[in-house]
Amino acid sequence: MSEHMTPEEFRAHGKRVVDWIADYLTRVESYPVRSPSRPGEVRAALPGHPPEHGEPFDAVLADLEHTILPGVTHWQHPSFFAYFPCSSSGPGILGDLLSAGLGVQGMVWATSPACTELETVVVDWLAELLGLPTGFRTDSAGGGVIQDSASSASLVALLAALHRASGGKIATEGITGRYTVYVSSQTHSSLEKAGRIVGIGSNNVRVVEADPDTLAMDPAQLRALIGADVAAGAVPAMVCATVGTTSTTAIDPVAALGEVCREYGAWLHVDAAYAGVAAVCPELRWINEGVHEYADSYVTNPHKWLLTNFDCTVLWLADREPMIDALAILPEYLRNSATESGEVIDYRDWQVPLGRRFRALKLWSVLRWYGAEGLRAHIRRGVALAAEFADLVRADADFALLEHHPLGLVCFRPRWPGLSDADAGAATMAVLERLNDSGELYLSHTKVRGEVWLRLAIGGPATERGHVLDALAAIRRFTRAVRDGRS
Amino acid sequence: MSEHMTPEEFRAHGKRVVDWIADYLTRVESYPVRSPSRPGEVRAALPGHPPEHGEPFDAVLADLEHTILPGVTHWQHPSFFAYFPCSSSGPGILGDLLSAGLGVQGMVWATSPACTELETVVVDWLAELLGLPTGFRTDSAGGGVIQDSASSASLVALLAALHRASGGKIATEGITGRYTVYVSSQTHSSLEKAGRIVGIGSNNVRVVEADPDTLAMDPAQLRALIGADVAAGAVPAMVCATVGTTSTTAIDPVAALGEVCREYGAWLHVDAAYAGVAAVCPELRWINEGVHEYADSYVTNPHKWLLTNFDCTVLWLADREPMIDALAILPEYLRNSATESGEVIDYRDWQVPLGRRFRALKLWSVLRWYGAEGLRAHIRRGVALAAEFADLVRADADFALLEHHPLGLVCFRPRWPGLSDADAGAATMAVLERLNDSGELYLSHTKVRGEVWLRLAIGGPATERGHVLDALAAIRRFTRAVRDGRS
Structure with a gap:
């Protein structure tokens, strides 16, 4: 019978894994950046059936080297210039390791207070580092939260926006009217995906033309499109402005779009997934012009350009209430005095899943x-x-x-x-x-x-x-x- | 100026972190299981502002010990009997560490073939280990995928069910009619949350009474409720049967509920988040009675009782098409010859977020x-x-x-x-x-x-x-x- 790995065995194997990673990072440049593996090649090299008997951990490491690694595209290779970087770092890896070692599930404050409170501290720190509005900090009406990806964060923002736009009706009655969301032709595909998920459909994710030169969303086109939609009976729930599009890092005019949002009572979500972390440099803060005055929500990915391994997205809101109202459900087994006191944050109500890892550790590191x-x-x-x-x-x-x-x-x-x-x-x-x-x-x-x-x-x-x-x-x-x- | 952590520095710090975790696992029993921390205590002990200058990694470990640990509820403590276990293990932690070290982002096959193919292999292995239908394996019309949580997996199942029920209309037009989902009074709250997220609203997450003795969903009540809803013009999209409820591990009669689903063309989702992994023991496979014949989707959490650290949920489908149709959007920058060949799986279309970690490594380990x-x-x-x-x-x-x-x-x-x-x-x-x-x-x-x-x-x-x-x-x-x- 296979036994559990003892702490002493973990100590020995763990050090071998650390050595393996250190060696990998040292030699990463020697590999082809993009895996030359053909479809099915890795799969064919692996056993068709699971092992009946336990195997030594060294067997896993050996297969990792010989079977898995040839199928890996090396995102940490210095000549990886595709997509946006997904930059890992030593302290990021170690923060993730600490999270795995503690094995904490932070779905509510009470299931591990430090998991929630360190997260609050580091997202507040990051808001300060990026010069984001003080209204995004947790001691205001707003607050920040770590998500797995900008896709999920934008989905949460859209749910909050729909909740506000429907006066809370959607949570109980579902979608019974026509709600619209506005993006540009350059907006990330996750917004259309979010529109499908929330049940408004791709047709109601309205595409505003981008300026042919700057590729930024055109506020005049937005105003015209919203105006026509409202005249036709639609409720404009959200506009997504992008600071740094995926295609070309185009930057939408947040303030001008925000003015249109105000006119029509629409939620302004700012997708700064890639570019947002650049605001750690004061000379680059111009990218966030208009965010202070107009943004209802803002997302950026420390897992892209800020050295924190995937996954680590931060979503901030200027007002956390509509999000919590949209997502909170309290079953009996999660009732606890801390939640009932109202003194704590239960981040499960700030995201789609219930469970959550202790991701704050890696951002903190x-x-x-x-x-x-x-x-x-x-x-x-x-x-x-x-x-x-x-x-x-x-x-x-x-x-x-x-x-x-x-x-x-x-x-x-x-x-x-x-x-x-x-x-x-x-x-x-x-x-x-x-x-x-x-x-x-x-x-x-x-x-x-x-x-x-x-x-x-x-x-x-x-x-x-x-x-x-x-x-x-x-x-x-x-x-x-x-x-x-x-x- | 702070520098990046070199591979050699990583090697040294990494071994100290491994030692810290091995020591933690050795002494975990010496801590109070549930943190005695009061609201705000951890937060108050941390600096109010982020550091301007870099700090040595040992400072992080010291604060972890003195500031964070007192706020941690010890899920790996042998006397942790709350909720369901979120059982970690040495090989699970090390698999997660390897994933962090490789820093791979597996959103599509082409961005790291091994990340996708190892996942296919391990979810197929797990289906075999649990005696699940061969139709759930990837060489059939179905397939499995790793998700972060059963909440997210049930949301994906519901999106697939709605897609099928609407003949694909929801993806473009959004929700324009009344779609209903059926749960019991004992079903996990994530199903009501999913109902809110997809825009059908809590009112259309219909609660079927449970048998007062077994606490299992009553098929006669389900039939009566669906019948009345259909007569009133609703389209029954999905029934969620639970194998092992959160409250008491009640087991719904999957086959009898499946019969009702067939009558009305509703999708049968089986939530076996906690209990499903028990089917690794042949003498416990009775819990899945009816799954082979009737389940359209099935979810279980290796991160609960199967020694794989959170997060690791597996969702299987008998037919992957409606899910992919509901979720697939292909922007230009993700176009690639492998995707266009149709020979590969792009798991981004099997989940809400775009990005994905190499989670298969921990389940494999x-x-x-x-x-x-x-x-x-x-x-x-x-x-x-x-x-x-x-x-x-x-x-x-x-x-x-x-x-x-x-x-x-x-x-x-x-x-x-x-x-x-x-x-x-x-x-x-x-x-x-x-x-x-x-x-x-x-x-x-x-x-x-x-x-x-x-x-x-x-x-x-x-x-x-x-x-x-x-x-x-x-x-x-x-x-x-x-x-x-x-x-």
Whole structure:
């Protein structure tokens, strides 16, 4: 019969795992960034049936090395420039390990007071670090909470917005009228997904046109669309402004959109999933212009650019009541005197799931290890490297640059003189495929005004100037190869 | 300026954290089970502002020990008998650590093939271990997926059910008619929460009466209620059957409820959050009677009784299409050849959030360390200890026992001759308060037929016979104290 792992066995195996991770982080650059694994390859290498008898932990580590690792895309590789970074860090990993070790479930305050109270402290700290409104702090009517992702946070914001817009009716009666939500063509797909989940449907997630130059939501178009919808009987529940879109880090005019929200009583949600943490640098706080005056909710992801391993999203609200009213249900077995006293926060009412991990530990570890100055230095390095890369691309006649790159993302594309847009797009995708197949680096792409652009996102802690210069060299090399192949 | 933690620094600090956890697990029994912390105490002991300068990691560990730990309720304490266990284990912690170390984001197959494929393998393995339908395996029309909680999994099941019931209309048009969901008075509150979230409202989460003896959902009542609702124009989208309710581990008659679902075309979701993993023992598979023939979806939590740290819920579906249709949205930047080939699974379409951690690693570590026989031994120990505890309570004239205790939960209460139900309930709650205040053990309570009952849930790996006997001794002692105090 297999036995439980004793604390002493855990001590020994745990140190081997720590060594394995330290070695992994040391050698991560030696792997192809994007896994070359083909569909089904990892699965085929694993047993078709579960083991009947227990196995030593070393067998897990051996299979991790030989079977799993070849199927891993190395998000911590210094030449990972795809999507947005999901930057891990030593203190983040260790904070997560402490959370796993304590094994605490913090669904309500009473099930582990420190899990709730440390979370309150670190989200308040982060609001201060980012210069967010004091109304977002927990000693006001608002407050912050850690979620697993910006998708979930935006869903919670939408539920609060619908609750407010319906005067609480939706919680009991469900959706009985037409409620609308406003996004731009550049808004993250999670907002449409949230619209489906809450039962208003994609049709009522109304897409406002973006300015063709800035790719920011056009307040005049928003006003016109809301006006028409209201005239047709719809209730405008929420507008989602994005600070730093996924595609190009476009920044919506929060204040101007907020004015429209006020006119129509709509909730203003600000999705700053990627960009929000950049506000740790005072010189970048302009990205949040209008947030203080107008935002009902705001979300950013320390797990993207702030060195805290996934998952760690923070959602703040200016008024926590509609959210709690929308989500709170108190079954008998969770009744307790602390909850009834009203003196404590029960974060289960601030999220979709009931259970919650002690995620505050990793954010706490990161904020303390780096301090405000360390976090600012990290963001500034990323911004400077992106600016340098953009300068080099701009100076190269073979490439076009999207001039808007205020943060760590640069969008650019090879020029294909004489090719149609469609052929140029295919050629750019061919370059991307060769780049990513090479394993030297990993980029992603987007479409802007019908053209395919490459996205290079800088932000991992291991990425240095040399990696960015090497990336440009590889991009030039593979662009030439595609060009030569076509001629 | 604070620097990133180097791999060598990580190696050193990581080993100190492993030592800290090993020591914690060794001494966990020395702490009061439930934290004696008062509201605001932890928060007041932490700095009001974030640090400007980075701090050594040892400072985090020191504060963890002195400031955080007194506010922690020790879920891994062998005398933690409250709620359901959230049992961690060495291999589970180490699997989570590996996930944090790799820092992979597995939103689609292409962003890390192994993250998706190992998940497919382990959920298929678990379906086999639990004797679940082969139609739940990924090589059929169905499949399994890891979620953060049973709440989220039931929400996903409900979205799939609504999609099917509306012929896909809800995804685009939203909710335009009356859709109903059926639960019993004993169903977990997450189903009502899910009903609110999807926009049908609490009023349309219809509560079927439970049999007063078994506390199981009454199929005749279900049929009557659905029939009346349908006659009134409602579309019955889903019935949630529970295998092992939170309150008393009551088991709904899945087959009989499934028959009603077939009559009305409703989706049958089976919530076996706590109890489902017990089916790893063949002699306990009777709990899933009817699942093979009737279940459209099924959820259980390895993070409750199967030694995998929170969060690790597994949701299976007999047909994955309606779920994917309800949730899939493909933005440009996530387009990739693997997705377009149709050969791979993109689990982002099987859940609410977009991002996902590499949670399969911890379930894999647990299944391999224990093997099937180790998992069966763990469940059997818990069932045997619960049976022994129940026998002792039954033999004690001072206590009443709820005779239904097929698994690790035993419900019982002191007898209070001569007291009204209300006074008896207050006296039982006074016993509970004293027990939990003592720090010796931690129980929770429920209400059954208007009476207050104490819940003793066994399932943590550290809990041995002595802890259960000590618990009974403490319960007797504090019951006497309350009785003496009243007379």
